[in-house]
Amino acid sequence: MTGALSSPAALSRRGLLKAGGVLLVGFSLAGKAAAQFGPLPGPDRDAIDSWIMIHADNTATILIGFVELGQGATTALPQVAAEELDLGMDQVRTVADETEVTPFQGGTYSSSAIANGRPQVQRAAAHARAELLKRAAQRLGAAPDDLVITRGVVSVRGDATRSVSYGELLGDRPFEVTMDGEALPKDPSQYRIVGQRQARADLAEKVMGTFAYVQHKRLPDMLHARIIRPRGQGAYGAPPQLLSHDASALSAIPDARVYRQGNFLAVLADSEWHAVKAARLVDAQWDIPASLPDSNDLYPAMREAVMETRVVLEEGQAGAGVHSAAFTSETPYQAHATMAPNCAVADVKDGKARVWASSQDIYALRRSLADLLGMEQLDVTVQFAEGSGTYGHSLYDDVALGAALLSQKLGRPVRLQYSREDEHGWDTFGPAHIGKVAIACDAAGKLTDYEYEGWQHSWAFTETNDQLARGTAANGWPMGPSRSVNPAVCGGMYALPRRKLVDHVLDTAHWPRGAWLRSPLDLSFAFASEQAIDDLAAQLGMDPVAFRRLNIADHRWQGVLDAAAEAAGWNGPQSNASGGKLTGRGVGLGTHLQGWGGAVAEVEVEPESGRVRVTRLWGSLDAGCTVNPDIVEAQITGQLVQTVSRMLHEEVRFTPQGVTTLDWNSYKVARFSDCPEITPVIVQRLDERSTGAGEEVMAAAAAAIANAFHAATGKRMATFPFTPDRVKAALAAS
């Protein structure tokens, strides 16, 4: 079966069904459009036809609203549908996500594709199966209970000659059924496909080098565009002002031109190389305010800038504590640093806009595009086209807005491709954080009190191109999950008599642009919290795993702790010094919003050079029902490698004028040689609901690495990344 992107580019819902003239249920929304501020919901989610199409060749197209980010959503969700429909994996395929073609299931973030998407797809597939069974019963003159289904062929039990296929029952015609009754999904004991390793649908093309990313999209008469901005952003609320620009040098490139709207400046040319060269030839003069603290002075500035302090959670009564531990951490802005600088293609003409973008939420993007272009949402179509992995909100929407604006103004299709410097310099970063944790336990080691205070700001809402072109205000997202102290990570794994969590909220406008970065802030939370837990264990002379077992909240946390410890052959911190190297092991627990993650790390420190290596890393994940263990193991592995990268290398740096980490040399990430020996461990629970698997082990791994560093050196790191200078300073401290 083909991958999502090999589907025809100009796909229409009607085009998907080969029979002509079929008007599908739930397609007309025009009457409601104007009144709605939020994203339109797309196709009717209560209609089976919005989810599943049965073709004459007895295959099915599964329409899903979650996008492929390299995480396997376009394999695992069809896997769920194949299970419920009793089809083989070779009989299901997907199409590229597109507004008004694929159902809105929510944005593809917060590890929601399986957590939220599985019950949605299950519901549609169970209804489809029940409807097909009913029609087969009529056709075959048999009771539904006497029918069996194998690979989409319905036959009378014990008489295979009396059979009819899905394709014969419905081939390329709509169900025209609303899901108003109840159709129960299969009992997990009957699963044949869910819980099994299935090959990814998109990998064949990716491995042959022929896969078309959004960067490969081309349209006739298309212009290539590059933006021109100052090198590296300043504060979100203090955008640069374009004083003047001199484009006279562009005369050397006859097909190149410049476009300016407000402070938005771009060049366009017929060929990509000419656009690249043109961007270098325009002389732009900017007023760049000194709007940021220097990154070396970041944390004192954060402490002084608190706008509001509020209690996130306060519950219970503290017990009588005998031992106490306190720990304060300071952790930096970190970047998405996508392998591919973002890119989008837009074609705006005749009052309609069509945009190809690698957005995590094509419906939200459509709303932003309609607003910027002055169009109705239903006149704007967004088709998802995969970019490189994004790990959260990188510049995919920003670049799409820029491409659409340019296409509208120039009257031609436009492909806007960001440079590496654009991407690194103007990313919406995972915000910096200060964490202050204070905990206590009784003489037996039972936790009696837990407090966590966090200093951080929320996310930028306005994309930079919108801000520059129209002067749109630097609005921030209100505080909420993923930008607030996280109850799941800050003590949520332990049975606590009392817990208090506090946000010290900073204004979004005075800092670099913030957004969600894979497992948002959780690495920082666990880094502080789980080091304090280890400190208490040490005070009692208890093994850190045993101490956690004593205090653990429930069997799910117990399960991942045991799984990681067992896989690692946990036998204490194994602190050792030999050959000029210090080694040790540490453990950690953590998650994102749901799910359960555990990790054990083995770290090697070279005191003389300050160099740290994570040599081995075990990560365990209980994501409830794991639909595809192979994909989830890959996700755990990727999380663990990325956590090593974030703990050892990654830090956005800036001067008051702007961000200075603009390439892979100044913003280092983990390389092949940094990669530890990695062991992913799944705690499979087929009977439980799925909770997502894209970001739930990172916090645990960050904590495990920090605790392993302590096991090796006897010192605690209060910040990351663990750069040689910082390590040497920590080792020298008394």
Add this chain to the structure above:
Amino acid sequence: MAQAFAITVNGERHEVEADADMPLLYLLADELGLKGPRFGCGLAQCGACSVLVNGREVRSCVYPAASTAGAEVVTAEGIAAADGSPHPLQQELIAAQAPQCGFCYGGMMVKAAELLAANPDPSREEIIAHMDGHLCRCGTYPRLLVAIERAAGRMRADA
């Protein structure tokens, strides 16, 4: 400014014109429509754009197109056999389900193919040293490493 020259890409000869300063990537991706070499940084830092020129890996985002006059260029699309059957590395990448987003693999694959052509039995350390200039942000290094090792084994068995 434009220079005319002949270039062979994945066994196919093209008569092309290119500005003297144009990097090879723009010729391959924008003008010849190839999808294997990809723009990652334009700075020769990440390896997403890598191709083989006369068997040696180069960063096509900075390598002048005009320098390839008369040369044999191989992109990720071109490491498969002439009949289209996958390179042993590609077979093992599928077996290991190695890529996630796959964007860096356009360069990773030609870099690994370069190694396998020169060294039929690379040690783990040799593989890591050879591949270390290529970044993968999804963190697929472990599965990629296994795939390269198994591809070497498969090629030795077939030799």
